[in-house]
Amino acid sequence: MIAFLVSAIRLGMTFLLGSTGETITEKAGHLNLGLPGVMCMGAACGCYAEYAYLTDAGMEYSPLQAVVIPILAALLGGAVMGLLFSFFTVTLRANQNVTGLAITTFGVGLSEYIIEEADVIFSKASKHFTAPLIPFAEDLGSFGKLVLGYGIFVYLALAIALITTYVLNKTRVGLHLRAVGENPATADAAGINVSRYRYIATCIGCGVAGLGGLSFIMDYLNGMWEYCVDAIGWLSLALVIFTVWKPNWAILGSLVFGALYVASSYIPGVSFAGKELFKMLPYVVTILVLIVTSMRNRRENQPPQSLGLSYFREDR
């Protein structure tokens, strides 16, 4: 049972990073369907940076650098994809859906190329990511294992989700960002630089999502590359809808998604095909939530009003 919960939490935090990143992006009015591509690129860039660093440093590598360098690379890889998305949709005013899907195919393909160039097994490095942040956690029994025994990514994901919630709701920057996503013309007339907010929010959001991709490989898969990061990306997108654009709700939502996704492995006697059916459950839940929220039609649970729409000031 504890193993199941731990596994659910570790996977859930990957979803949480992805969905928090996407929420930041969507609050600015950008519907980034390129999230799977972004997460793939984050994972690939992080892994490649790790590979390059380990090859370079050899046996003498420092554990701290082995953790920090891939994280920065994943952030950067994601942010560059966000920059690309923003350039197309803000500067060139391309359709966001089309651009997003293009980013997904592009990101998935490019990440596979990058990873072909590198080693695909990082178990040596991944232990630094999964090593409990709190050293004595293992001695505290099941409580320690369940609450304190995680590597850096779990706590990082929680912190980012909480900080995002705070910034969105309690600061001026958050107020402006929400206004940009709700009604860019209003924000513009109020003297807010809509393009800048969209660029920056998208880059930060995609950076965070990229981190999510890396956490999937380094934390959940213990450093074994698998070609299924994009599936995690689509689930993170669904999680954004599932938790109605609220990163703090996403903390709980990610646990639900994580649990549903890994449940099949912990139920004895599930066939291989049955496992795939189980992995479908998060989508089913999302559809149910969509039905329920549309039926209740509550205003605070709606997506940002201008989600997916480009803005150009002199449009008449």
Next chain:
Amino acid sequence: MAKPVALECRGVTKTFGRVVANKNCDLEVYRGEILAILGENGSGKTTLMNMVAGIYYPDAGQIFVDGQEVTIASPKDAFAYKIGMIHQHFKLVDVFTACENVALGVEDEGRYRLADVRKKVIEITQRYGFVIDPDKRVADMSVSEKQTVEIIKVLYRGADILILDEPTAVLTPQETEKLFAVLRRMREDNKSVIIITHKLHEVLSLSDRVAVLRKGESVGTIETADATESSLTEMMMGVKVELNIERSEPKDPQERLKVENLCSVNEEGRAILDGVSFTAYSGEILGIAGIAGSGQRELLEAIAGLHHLTEGDIIYQDPKTGKTEDLRDKNPIQIRDLGVRLSFVPEDRLGMGLVGNMDIVDNMMLRSYQKGHGFFLHRREPRDLAVNIVEQLQVATPNVSTPVRQLSGGNVQKVLVGREIAAAPTVLMAAYPVRGLDVNASYTIYNLLNRQKEKGVAVIFVGEDLDVLMELCDRIMVINSGRVTGIVDGRTARKDEIGLLMTKSKEEMQDGENG
């Protein structure tokens, strides 16, 4: 009178593609005055002010604030020069509260605390006599409340020059008076108020001076005290025009449409129409007045078979056979075949009546497509009709195969109304048919409606300008939150009486619901 000049525009020019919106416009505004900018639709009033507010950037010309030449490249720059604009289409975030909307974009010193914003908002409301709940969501507000938030927004930023773009278009007479009182208080406070409008009587009652624009150029500025309605119209139009609607007595009125106890609810289960009953007679124009969103649209749609009713009957009496039929259980095509025509002009005029990307001929066919039975289209008849309408109503278009989208609002409207009339209706319903039209085009539409009335058509006209309703209609029905609060005679009704009917029973009705 040596008041200092607060804002001056000199030779300001702006073009959109090949369309010249403003050409060499000059304008002067003093401190502590109310300046009205008057002009027909498309004369460039809003564009000029948008340049002052930083929404557009002028192609040429200079803008001076307090005698200093300034560059206003963005709304932020405009705020820095203490210029604030209240747009015709409100720029508010629906899911935010009044306070959050006010705080938007303000870079105050120190931390962002909503409580501080709230305090300052209350200060402003008390000073100028606004009534508003600072914690109410914009989505739950009435139009006049939204406008109040917009005004507080610019005052919060310390604006000294306020620009209001057609602020009274959506207000009842009572709300308008309240707004004018606030604006006068601002003038006493030594602020400059610029009000864009095309309602002459408002100009005369409120402003100190009037600047007139015509076709993007400034015609001149005169003292309001020296102006009359006819002198202002002359300046606006460039020629002397007679603006009179000929209202004939209804001839041989007969019951044509009897509406009884119509009820309907919206998705959230709130009543939209609440027991609406009235009778429309042939050969008369029945006006419908009411605050925007009181159920006018749904009422007309219900008669046209587009709006679902929970209760009520619509009895139609055929003029030839004298037979009566209930329209309630009929679909739009059956209703149309009986001769009931709806010419509907919602805010988005291309939304329901015409298809923007299709040309005039194709739009004519939208109405007649059921006549043909062959596989191929017969374009001759609709083409003749299109040519006819273009000629008779003087639609300004290169030819009949121009996509409707490219025509100006007034011409689109003429095409739509022309098509509906050509179908020889027995009931003609027109909702806001002159919205966004200039004075000339409006009067063309009024005359069209009058001619239909003389032909014995029962005309139902939903309007927003009470002055026009009182000049055009034989009877005026006032609708308020889905209820008919009164039907008055168009010839003898007083404006304040109608205004009262539009608003009065709100409290009473709430009491009724609670009790």
